[in-house]
Amino acid sequence: MSDPVIIIMGLAFGYLLGSIPFGLLFTRLGGKGDIRDIGSGNIGATNVLRSGSKLLALATLLADALKGSLAVALIWRLGSDTAAYMAAVAAFIGHLFPVWLDFKGGKGVAVFIGAILIMSPLTGIAFLIIWLVMAITFRMSSLAAITAMIVSLPLLVFLGEVDTARFTALMVALSLWAHRENIGRLRNGTEPKIGS
Numbered sequence: 001m002s003d004p005v006i007i008i009m010g011l012a013f014g015y016l017l018g019s020i021p022f023g024l025l026f027t028r029l030g031g032k033g034d035i036r037d038i039g040s041g042n043i044g045a046t047n048v049l050r051s052g053s054k055l056l057a058l059a060t061l062l063a064d065a066l067k068g069s070l071a072v073a074l075i076w077r078l079g080s081d082t083a084a085y086m087a088a089v090a091a092f093i094g095h096l097f098p099v100w101l102d103f104k105g106g107k108g109v110a111v112f113i114g115a116i117l118i119m120s121p122l123t124g125i126a127f128l129i130i131w132l133v134m135a136i137t138f139r140m141s142s143l144a145a146i147t148a149m150i151v152s153l154p155l156l157v158f159l160g161e162v163d164t165a166r167f168t169a170l171m172v173a174l175s176l177w178a179h180r181e182n183i184g185r186l187r188n189g190t191e192p193k194i195g196s
Helices: 003-018 022-029 045-049 054-076 081-096 109-119 121-138 141-158 162-178 180-188
Strands: none
Touching (some): 045 054
């Protein structure tokens, strides 16, 4: 199978996989209604936690992360690094702009985690450690995610994984855009804390 075909398959598979709104599905199945009517209206795990269910939030986190991991791992099996990385970006974009929800989705943090753990396990582990330290210290999920994402880029370059860094940079840029309101609240000191 030629690289262009694998790339097209990876983009289509990644986007459709990323578009699955697990946060919305799980909260509806869990009897919590439409997650878009709760808290920030986001479909991600942090907002699912605001529904009052830690179990649904954890399920959303794991399912969204799996989207990123599967997009990379399954396309990688076809033998193309570039296609696998592009599939990761497509899954990330699918989560941010899901076709099923009028292109209004989440912020991509869990998808990023799942993808980076497969693309660069050391960077993925470092991301999780940084996120955890920041989340415990400041109790702000957005700050923890933004910090961990930004730090992942120079770490990838330091590890010599420049190609991975290029595709990761695109995901980081998109996530920063998705977090633009959070960044505004962080600057003026009104960002809500985890669990609030």
